Amino acid sequence: MSSNKNIYRIGLISVFLIINLVILFAISQIVSYFSSGADRASILHLAVKNEEVYLPKTIWVDTINPGRPIEKQTLETLKGDYLKGWYVRNIAYQNNDPLGVADYYTKSARETIYEHIKDQKSKNIKVISTTLDHNLALDFYSADGQLAILTDRHSRAYQRIYQNEQLLLETYNNASYKVLLLLEDGFWKIRHIVKEVPSVANDTVAKTTVTIPKIKNGHIYIDKKPFVIKGINYYPQATPWNIFGNEFSETVITKDFDIIKNAGLNTLRVFVPYEEFGKAEIIPEKLQKLKKVLDIAARKELKVILTLFDFYGNYDTIDWTLTHRHAEQLVRSLKNHPAILAWDIKNEPNLDFASRGKINVLAWLKEMITQVKAFDPSHPITIGWSDLQSANLLKEELDLISFHYYGSIADFEKEYHTIRSKTNKPLVLQEYGLPSNFGLWAPLGASEQAQATYYRDFGAVLKKHNIQNISWTLYDFDNIPSRVAGILPWRRFKQKHFGFIDKDGHKKPSFEFIKN
Amino acid sequence: MFLERNYIIAYLFGYILSLGVGVSASAQKKISAFRQNDQTVFEAGTPVKLVFKLNVEAYVELFCLGSYGTTVVKPIKESGNSCFIIPSHIVNKRGVLDYQLFHESNILYKGSLTIVANTKTKPQIASYIGPPSILAGGEDFTMLVVSPTDSYGNPLVDNTTIEIKHQFKEVEKTIEVLSKDFIGWKNLYSYRESGKLLVSSQVQETPSKELAIEVFPSQAIDFEIKINRKHNYADGNQISTLETSVITDRNNNIVSDGTLVEFMIQNNKGHMLKTQGATISGVAKGRMLHPSHPEEWQIQAYVTGMATSNTLKVVYRAITEDYTVTFGPDNRTITVGPLQSFMKQLIPDGAVVKLEVCRDTISVEQLIETSSNGFVTFVLPVDFYPPGKYDLKVLAFGIEKTFNTINL
Numbered sequence: 001m002s003s004n005k006n007i008y009r010i011g012l013i014s015v016f017l018i019i020n021l022v023i024l025f026a027i028s029q030i031v032s033y034f035s036s037g038a039d040r041a042s043i044l045h046l047a048v049k050n051e052e053v054y055l056p057k058t059i060w061v062d063t064i065n066p067g068r069p070i071e072k073q074t075l076e077t078l079k080g081d082y083l084k085g086w087y088v089r090n091i092a093y094q095n096n097d098p099l100g101v102a103d104y105y106t107k108s109a110r111e112t113i114y115e116h117i118k119d120q121k122s123k124n125i126k127v128i129s130t131t132l133d134h135n136l137a138l139d140f141y142s143a144d145g146q147l148a149i150l151t152d153r154h155s156r157a158y159q160r161i162y163q164n165e166q167l168l169l170e171t172y173n174n175a176s177y178k179v180l181l182l183l184e185d186g187f188w189k190i191r192h193i194v195k196e197v198p199s200v201a202n203d204t205v206a207k208t209t210v211t212i213p214k215i216k217n218g219h220i221y222i223d224k225k226p227f228v229i230k231g232i233n234y235y236p237q238a239t240p241w242n243i244f245g246n247e248f249s250e251t252v253i254t255k256d257f258d259i260i261k262n263a264g265l266n267t268l269r270v271f272v273p274y275e276e277f278g279k280a281e282i283i284p285e286k287l288q289k290l291k292k293v294l295d296i297a298a299r300k301e302l303k304v305i306l307t308l309f310d311f312y313g314n315y316d317t318i319d320w321t322l323t324h325r326h327a328e329q330l331v332r333s334l335k336n337h338p339a340i341l342a343w344d345i346k347n348e349p350n351l352d353f354a355s356r357g358k359i360n361v362l363a364w365l366k367e368m369i370t371q372v373k374a375f376d377p378s379h380p381i382t383i384g385w386s387d388l389q390s391a392n393l394l395k396e397e398l399d400l401i402s403f404h405y406y407g408s409i410a411d412f413e414k415e416y417h418t419i420r421s422k423t424n425k426p427l428v429l430q431e432y433g434l435p436s437n438f439g440l441w442a443p444l445g446a447s448e449q450a451q452a453t454y455y456r457d458f459g460a461v462l463k464k465h466n467i468q469n470i471s472w473t474l475y476d477f478d479n480i481p482s483r484v485a486g487i488l489p490w491r492r493f494k495q496k497h498f499g500f501i502d503k504d505g506h507k508k509p510s511f512e513f514i515k516n
Numbered sequence: 517m518f519l520e521r522n523y524i525i526a527y528l529f530g531y532i533l534s535l536g537v538g539v540s541a542s543a544q545k546k547i548s549a550f551r552q553n554d555q556t557v558f559e560a561g562t563p564v565k566l567v568f569k570l571n572v573e574a575y576v577e578l579f580c581l582g583s584y585g586t587t588v589v590k591p592i593k594e595s596g597n598s599c600f601i602i603p604s605h606i607v608n609k610r611g612v613l614d615y616q617l618f619h620e621s622n623i624l625y626k627g628s629l630t631i632v633a634n635t636k637t638k639p640q641i642a643s644y645i646g647p648p649s650i651l652a653g654g655e656d657f658t659m660l661v662v663s664p665t666d667s668y669g670n671p672l673v674d675n676t677t678i679e680i681k682h683q684f685k686e687v688e689k690t691i692e693v694l695s696k697d698f699i700g701w702k703n704l705y706s707y708r709e710s711g712k713l714l715v716s717s718q719v720q721e722t723p724s725k726e727l728a729i730e731v732f733p734s735q736a737i738d739f740e741i742k743i744n745r746k747h748n749y750a751d752g753n754q755i756s757t758l759e760t761s762v763i764t765d766r767n768n769n770i771v772s773d774g775t776l777v778e779f780m781i782q783n784n785k786g787h788m789l790k791t792q793g794a795t796i797s798g799v800a801k802g803r804m805l806h807p808s809h810p811e812e813w814q815i816q817a818y819v820t821g822m823a824t825s826n827t828l829k830v831v832y833r834a835i836t837e838d839y840t841v842t843f844g845p846d847n848r849t850i851t852v853g854p855l856q857s858f859m860k861q862l863i864p865d866g867a868v869v870k871l872e873v874c875r876d877t878i879s880v881e882q883l884i885e886t887s888s889n890g891f892v893t894f895v896l897p898v899d900f901y902p903p904g905k906y907d908l909k910v911l912a913f914g915i916e917k918t919f920n921t922i923n924l
Binding site for chain 2: 067089093108109112113115116119120123125127129139140142143144145146147149151159161163167168169170171173175177178180182191192193194195196197
């Protein structure tokens with residue numbers, strides 16, 4: 001009886017304690033909610049100092065003006081505010097919402113923008129646009145530093161117009177603008193903007209001394225000698241999808257490249273992850289590591305197809321200019337590297353069609369090709385499509401048509417002939433392979449012997465049609481990042497066994513056929 | 517009859533067939549379009565109507581890209597042609613207007629118009645001036661920027677005549693400038709004199725508002741100083757007033773009120789004294805207490821960084837040759853006085869007398885007292901100064917008196 005009483009007591013006391021704890025927690029939440037108000041600084045109308053959101057290529061062509069010499073600092077703010085003017089205008093026409101326009105347009109100028117928005121709303125139009133470059137010349141800067149006039153020559157812009165959510169038109173245009181800006185409340189605001197007839201831009205092409213791969217009659221030539229790609233997609237065994245991380249090791253890479261070179265291969269495909277490399281502002285250490293990889297490749301006489309924008313998936317028009325700056329820094333600093341064979345814009349972008357919209361993805365790719373061509377007019381450009389059907393896309397713009405194939409060998413020839421008949425450009429089978437993942441997670445998976453047979457048989461087909469190819473991949477991996485293969489164990493397991501060399505460093509039977 | 521009907525059916529059949537072929541042929545035929553009116557330059561605010569003739573009946577729309585953005589215009593059918601009336605907010609804005617006629621995302625016709633500023637409406641003027649204050653003398657200037665627009669807010673065409681007028685004292689001038697890059701501008705230099713510069717501008721019949729620029733006197737030039745004092749005795753009591761001449765810039769403009777002048781005084785020991793004053797009508801005054809002992813001062817005044825004065829030499833004479841020091845019975849009360857000034861009068865209260873107490877040549881304390889009714893009394897308490905032999909030094913008006921080995 002007394003033990004029963006004690007149980008009741010303990011029960012009551014613990015219920016009491018729990019209720020008290022809950023009440024205390026609730027009170028603390030309410031107090032912290034009310035004591036954490038808006039940031040006091042938000043009362044002031046200060047310029048938004050967030051990370052850069054809009055970075056079209058912008059240069060000052062000329063700042064000599066009859067008014068007064070301009071200070072470097074002012075030149076930067078003027079440029080920044082002018083670009084933000086374009087940014088808020090693009091956003092406003094995209095969302096039909098004037099948010100932010102008042103910060104970068106004076107009262108009379110913003111009226112016109114509001115009328116535009118009203119007109120668009122009434123017609124149910126939205127315009128997705130971005131400018132791609134601005135070449136600024138300062139025409140006038142007043143003595144008191146409150147008024148500036150500039151000419152934006154030959155500014156290229158991309159636009160997509162939707163009506164009732166239907167794509168009406170996709171255009172590029174090239175225009176010059178004369179702009180009068182006033183310094184109001186610490187912002188350079190646009191007072192007048194007048195579109196002018198664009199003057200002809202003269203593109204200067206820098207000459208390089210590096211031996212650059214050339215494409216002629218559907219073949220790649222380096223130093224006037226034909227070059228047939230026989231390569232492998234490369235990740236170090238210990239750090240797949242993370243070559244340039246903290247465990248970056250030149251020794252490991254040198255050793256691996258030796259294996260690849262000795263196996264008789266001549267090409268590597270290396271991936272550059274977009275976010276890891278710092279997005280719009282490339283992290284110098286990462287670029288250094290990438291350069292080291294290329295240096296080692298050059299020493300071993302291996303060519304590298306550099307796949308850019310790995311794990312990038314935004315494609316929003318307003319995000320374009322940031323990715324352009326990423327590409328610019330990479331391509332400009334690496335284009336004279338002797339190891340570079342081609343720029344691969346993006347790995348399997350067609351897989352993003354469903355989630356990001358085919359129009360978005362293709363428009364981004366097309367513009368990125370133009371951008372990379374501008375930064376490096378010489379090297380071939382390709383895109384690693386995930387299947388042969390997609391290889392038909394953008395084939396006019398690309399120099400090298402790349403596709404991946406993980407299907408059955410029997411169906412390959414037919415699909416290959418379809419694409420072969422549609423283009424004269426060189427074709428590259430940029431990824432193929434078979435995992436030797438027979439085991440608990442894949443009772444029907446291939447054994448190591450079956451993998452060898454696959455490479456032998458596929459090799460025969462490739463040889464028959466002289467198809468350039470890059471296999472997937474050198475090593476079996478221990479750890480597959482979840483962003484690559486998801487979290488499902490059978491998928492991860494599959495991804496671990498594509499290698500020619502197992503995780504203990506022993507060559508699998510398939511290694512014999514690595515050079516197909 | 518029966519045959520005939522058959523014929524008709526066959527005929528009809530053939531007709532329908534040919535019609536079908538005709539339709540399918542026209543669908544395949546490439547659509548081409550031509551603009552019917554060829555005007556390419558329009559003034560802002562005038563209605564813009566573009567008419568296109570198509571070779572095939574088709575629904576086309578017009579995409580327009582102007583200075584401020586883009587729009588899509590739906591056609592109006594007019595005698596078989598497709599007409600487009602460009603919305604007013606686009607045709608009201610100066611600039612090149614690119615248009616593209618499209619049919620199902622295919623561009624059929626491309627062209628561009630130029631919208632120029634309206635010349636028929638009354639211009640409007642926005643004028644900006646800065647800096648709002650400048651210095652006299654003809655070297656400093658203010659810049660007037662005039663931006664004339666039409667009534668739709670478009671900058672007027674280049675080479676529009678802008679009259680820039682200014683008034684300064686008796687001068688009234690009008691200068692004509694031609695606009696370029698939306699604006700006309702002029703640097704207005706100051707005159708020799710200080711004052712107010714009034715500026716305005718005019719485009720055609722439209723006047724601007726009045727803008728006022730303050731022309732301040734320029735930098736001060738070197739000046740003179742003098743001293744005013746009631747007497748030349750170092751009585752430590754009266755105040756000497758230092759006064760500058762009227763400070764001007766080199767064009768004889770009196771410097772702005774409130775210009776700070778610093779008076780630096782060096783005495784014959786090399787010590788510096790400083791006083792300062794702000795100018796009123798060009799004159800600054802600084803005040804300084806007379807020294808309490810004979811001194812020679814060298815005084816110079818500065819408008820810092822701009823101008824200096826002459827150096828003034830001033831001598832302060834001693835007010836007396838001697839004074840009396842009397843010791844009380846126990847030597848612990850020391851009376852100095854009567855202290856007499858230059859006319860043997862008792863010195864006004866507040867004259868400083870110092871007593872330095874030394875024991876075994878080591879200074880124990882320096883006592884400072886001010887006079888009252890011509891006397892100063894020092895008391896050396898027994899608690900602080902134990903009995904013994906002391907050396908005492910009295911200092912007043914620069915005269916030192918020493919009393920050695922005094923028994924306390």
